[in-house]
Amino acid sequence: MxxxxxxxxxxxxxxxxxxxxxxxxxxxxxxAPTAQPVKAQxxxxxxxxxxxxxxxxxxxxxxxxxxSAQATLPPLELCMQCHKIxxxxxxxxxxxxxxxxxxxxxxxxxxxHQLPDHSHFVHSVHLSFGFQCSTCHGDVGAMGKPGVKQVxxxxxxxxxxCHQQNGARTDCSVxxx
Amino acid sequence: xxxxHFLKVAATSATGAVLFAGCGRIGDGVPESEFKIAxxxxxxxxxxxxxxxxxxxxxxxxxxxxxxxxxVFEGRAKKVDGNPDFPGIHGKSDARAQALVQELYHPDRxxxxxxxxxxxxxxxxxxxxxxxxxxxAQILREVGxxxxxxITGRLNASQAAIVAAFRKATGIxxxxxxxxxxxxxxxxxxxxxxxxxxPIPDLAxxxxxxxxxxxxxHGWIAPVALAHAYGEFRQGKPGQRGLYYHVGxxxxxxxxxADRWFPIIPGSEGLVALAIAQxxxxxxxxxxxxxxxxxxxxxxxVTRLASDYAPERVAPATGLSAEQIRELAHALVEHQPAVVIxxxxxxxxxxxxxxxVATFGLNWILGSVNQPGGLLLxxxxxxxxxxxxxxxxxxxxxxxxxxxxxxxxxxxxxLVYRANPVYALPSASxxxxxxxxxxxxxxxxxxxxxxxxxxxxxxxxxxxxxxxxLSVPDPGPGFAAVAIQQPVVAPFLDxxxxxxxxxxxxxxxxxxxxxxxxxxxTKALALQLRSLGRGSVTATNDKEFLVTLQARGGWxxxxxxxxxxxxxxxxxxxxxxxxxxxxxQFPYVLHPYPLPSLGYGELAHLPWLQGLPxxxxxxxxxxxxxxxxxxxxxxxxxxxxxxxxxxPQGVAELPVYVNPATQPGIIAIPFGQGHTAxxxxxxxxxxxxxxxxxxxxxxxxxxxxxxxxxCRIEKTGxxxxxxxxxxxxxxxxxxxxxxxxxxxxxx
Numbered sequence: 001m002x003x004x005x006x007x008x009x010x011x012x013x014x015x016x017x018x019x020x021x022x023x024x025x026x027x028x029x030x031x032a033p034t035a036q037p038v039k040a041q042x043x044x045x046x047x048x049x050x051x052x053x054x055x056x057x058x059x060x061x062x063x064x065x066x067x068s069a070q071a072t073l074p075p076l077e078l079c080m081q082c083h084k085i086x087x088x089x090x091x092x093x094x095x096x097x098x099x100x101x102x103x104x105x106x107x108x109x110x111x112x113h114q115l116p117d118h119s120h121f122v123h124s125v126h127l128s129f130g131f132q133c134s135t136c137h138g139d140v141g142a143m144g145k146p147g148v149k150q151v152x153x154x155x156x157x158x159x160x161x162c163h164q165q166n167g168a169r170t171d172c173s174v175x176x177x
Numbered sequence: 178x179x180x181x182h183f184l185k186v187a188a189t190s191a192t193g194a195v196l197f198a199g200c201g202r203i204g205d206g207v208p209e210s211e212f213k214i215a216x217x218x219x220x221x222x223x224x225x226x227x228x229x230x231x232x233x234x235x236x237x238x239x240x241x242x243x244x245x246x247x248x249v250f251e252g253r254a255k256k257v258d259g260n261p262d263f264p265g266i267h268g269k270s271d272a273r274a275q276a277l278v279q280e281l282y283h284p285d286r287x288x289x290x291x292x293x294x295x296x297x298x299x300x301x302x303x304x305x306x307x308x309x310x311x312x313x314a315q316i317l318r319e320v321g322x323x324x325x326x327x328i329t330g331r332l333n334a335s336q337a338a339i340v341a342a343f344r345k346a347t348g349i350x351x352x353x354x355x356x357x358x359x360x361x362x363x364x365x366x367x368x369x370x371x372x373x374x375x376p377i378p379d380l381a382x383x384x385x386x387x388x389x390x391x392x393x394x395h396g397w398i399a400p401v402a403l404a405h406a407y408g409e410f411r412q413g414k415p416g417q418r419g420l421y422y423h424v425g426x427x428x429x430x431x432x433x434x435a436d437r438w439f440p441i442i443p444g445s446e447g448l449v450a451l452a453i454a455q456x457x458x459x460x461x462x463x464x465x466x467x468x469x470x471x472x473x474x475x476x477x478x479v480t481r482l483a484s485d486y487a488p489e490r491v492a493p494a495t496g497l498s499a500e501q502i503r504e505l506a507h508a509l510v511e512h513q514p515a516v517v518i519x520x521x522x523x524x525x526x527x528x529x530x531x532x533x534v535a536t537f538g539l540n541w542i543l544g545s546v547n548q549p550g551g552l553l554l555x556x557x558x559x560x561x562x563x564x565x566x567x568x569x570x571x572x573x574x575x576x577x578x579x580x581x582x583x584x585x586x587x588x589x590x591x592l593v594y595r596a597n598p599v600y601a602l603p604s605a606s607x608x609x610x611x612x613x614x615x616x617x618x619x620x621x622x623x624x625x626x627x628x629x630x631x632x633x634x635x636x637x638x639x640x641x642x643x644x645x646x647l648s649v650p651d652p653g654p655g656f657a658a659v660a661i662q663q664p665v666v667a668p669f670l671d672x673x674x675x676x677x678x679x680x681x682x683x684x685x686x687x688x689x690x691x692x693x694x695x696x697x698x699t700k701a702l703a704l705q706l707r708s709l710g711r712g713s714v715t716a717t718n719d720k721e722f723l724v725t726l727q728a729r730g731g732w733x734x735x736x737x738x739x740x741x742x743x744x745x746x747x748x749x750x751x752x753x754x755x756x757x758x759x760x761x762q763f764p765y766v767l768h769p770y771p772l773p774s775l776g777y778g779e780l781a782h783l784p785w786l787q788g789l790p791x792x793x794x795x796x797x798x799x800x801x802x803x804x805x806x807x808x809x810x811x812x813x814x815x816x817x818x819x820x821x822x823x824x825p826q827g828v829a830e831l832p833v834y835v836n837p838a839t840q841p842g843i844i845a846i847p848f849g850q851g852h853t854a855x856x857x858x859x860x861x862x863x864x865x866x867x868x869x870x871x872x873x874x875x876x877x878x879x880x881x882x883x884x885x886x887x888c889r890i891e892k893t894g895x896x897x898x899x900x901x902x903x904x905x906x907x908x909x910x911x912x913x914x915x916x917x918x919x920x921x922x923x924x
Contacts, residue, residue, distance in 0.1 A: 068228050070250055075220045106215040117255045
């Protein structure tokens with residue numbers, strides 16, 4: 001009987017410890033960057049129309065991705081090179097774009113992929129190594145609406161794991177300089 | 178406790194803790210605008226190539242005002258560094274400058290003008306800027322400038338010009354709050370060398386440095402320039418390593434770098450210096466023409482120096498032996514060029530002015546003033562408008578008188594800009610009571626600090642990286658230099674530059690505005706530099722001058738140097754230090770010191786700096802006391818024990834850090850914490866040593882002698898965890914791998 005009580009006690013302790021552990025894991029899961037919804041975007045931009053239907057490459061708009069650290073958003077004047085001849089009637093999202101250009105107003109997007117300022121991420125190095133944009137950003141070209149969540153964790157553990165798997169350096173100064 | 182109770186408590190506390198930790202989301206408190214990215218209408222410069230842009234700007238005046246560059250991409254300031262073109266700093270910066278981006282993106286920065294729901298409640302409601310400006314203008318119109326005071330921290334040069342214009346137009350009084358140790362230092366330098374700017378030791382060319390207590394590598398007057406010069410001093414000349422002796426009561430991070438540390442009784446720096454002068458004089462190593470200015474400054478003659486300040490006579494009061502003092506004197510003449518500096522706690526004793534005059538004065542004896550490897554004096558700012566008036570800088574005595582005038586109603590209106598007298602000054606100054614008694618209090622602080630909490634109206638200033646300005650580094654690099662400050666990002670909160678607000682107030686008061694904005698003032702003053710027809714920036718027209726100035730980050734003229742003058746009257750009489758508290762009741766000396774990261778607490782709102790370890794103890798985020806091993810053994814104390822620190826002024830409970838390098842008889846405590854407001858990162862953390870030390874003053878200058886209080890400590894029997902790096906993780910052997918890859922040159 002004495003041992004039964006002891007075993008029962010140990011089991012209860014384990015259950016008690018499991019509850020907070022489960023909560024910690026749940027918090028980590030639900031509050032991970034990939035679980036954070038991004039606020040609604042100002043324009044429901046359809047990447048799929050531009051990539052799949054028109055056949056544009058990512059770098060047509062994000063022109064610096066293969067040559068520089070930053071992929072960069074295209075300026076509105078680049079959008080208007082095509083959209084000045086594409087009718088806007090019946091396309092409310094397109095009307096927003098033209099109106100912003102005509103009024104000289106930049107469009108404020110909500111960032112989907114967040115990296116802290118103290119880490120450097122160089123797009124060109126990763127692309128020249130052979131990675132696709134979709135490795136980190138997901139299949140954006142198939143998205144009919146702007147993305148609403150990060151598709152990868154993109155915290156330090158994620159970066160280091162990928163570097164280790166691909167034989168890249170993992171010392172601090174690779175990203176923090 | 179019964180098993181059932183144990184299980185209940187364990188389950189409840191663990192679940193509660195986790196649920197509590199789970200309340201909140203990643204990024205809580207971060208302004209929504211930080212997660213925005215602007216798609217511009219036309220291609221901007223930094224987007225053409227997708228590379229970061231670097232903009233030149235300047236450090237805040239209380240950090241030295243030197244040139245910085247900031248890495249910016251997509252409208253966001255990413256990283257601050259030193260401007261490689263700017264003289265003296267060689268592209269270096271320090272943690273305080275790096276943390277400027279945290280001031281910019283601080284989640285508790287104030288946005289929008291606001292009015293207090295009730296004075297001192299800390300509750301404010303947002304009001305339109307126009308209403309706030311009208312209200313301040315109406316207050317000034319009603320009370321008149323003569324019944325108002327503008328309290329500021331140290332201003333940059335263009336802000337000083339705007340304040341001077343505001344002062345002239347309204348008649349308002351201007352009072353500058355800066356740490357009292359610098360008030361003593363400025364007084365000593367003015368009386369000793371005849372200049373109102375701070376000098377800089379030419380460490381890069383010196384062979385010997387004798388430093389009395391100044392924490393010059395981690396704080397003091399110019400840590401960035403001096404840390405770089407120190408590297409040159411030690412390793413810049415092949416085969417010739419500079420020799421550094423440190424004389425001071427505490428082994429600071431700076432002292433730990435010295436070849437030898439001479440621990441002394443607090444406040445005895447001046448006596449040691451006098452004994453050194455005595456040795457040099459009696460041994461015939463001090464020519465009479467060099468000795469004369471020294472003796473004049475201290476009101477001494479050779480006979481009195483020889484009789485009263487012989488090493489044997491002085492030694493017991495200093496904690497050194499006569500032989501050690503002779504050793505110091507001999508090192509000064511054997512390793513030329515040599516330079517002597519002093520500061521930090523040496524200036525915060527009741528004989529602080531004497532300490533600084535006696536120590537800096539040794540440079541006269543050594544012939545080091547304005548010589549390569551010696552003490553370089555700095556010239557006045559190149560334009561009179563760029564000068565911050567010395568008479569506006571108040572000592573503790575001056576503040577006490579000012580607050581008495583406010584309490585009595587002589588001054589009814591207080592305007593405060595980036596100064597926090599309620600926190601920085603001891604309670605005996607009456608700052609809090611004065612602000613509570615004032616009829617109107619208006620703050621221009623970008624953060625809700627202790628002083629701003631007592632304001633009726635808050636008109637928040639922009640962050641430092643959003644503003645225009647001209648800055649004259651003090652100390653300069655030994656010649657005239659001006660840094661230009663420009664916005665590196667577009668302001669994203671509803672805040673206005675302090676200079677813009679003052680100029681708007683002038684307009685509302687119907688006064689002439691010399692400039693319409695702080696930007697215009699900056700550019701107009703910069704163009705006056707062009708009219709001097711000299712300096713590093715040459716241009717054929719004004720636009721080219723301004724563009725070149727902004728691109729290079731400043732203007733300097735290596736030919737414009739200060740000459741200085743030897744003292745013709747007595748600067749100060751020799752004086753021994755005094756301490757508040759009877760030795761039998763309070764056996765230890767409480768030795769506060771400014772932290773390299775948080776300074777005197779003005780930077781406690783920046784989490785990067787909170788998390789930066791103190792160089793000796795590696796402690797972070799809190800206040801502790803450093804206790805010597807001997808004291809710890811005597812009282813059976815261990816690191817982490819909570820003790821009660823009692824002084825004639827107050828009591829506080831603090832954790833102990835046992836430091837074998839601390840002198841027995843000294844209890845060291847860092848400044849920086851103890852805020853009751855000032856954002857989520859500073860509030861309710863640690864203890865402000867200004868509440869523990871007695872309000873003793875230096876009699877000549879009236880400055881706060883914060884290193885002049887005795888204390889005792891009592892065990893509480895409780896313990897607290899100290900957050901620190903040292904000893905927290907057991908040492909372990911890393912796997913063998915090449916830390917530095919050595920590449921053989923190709924044949």
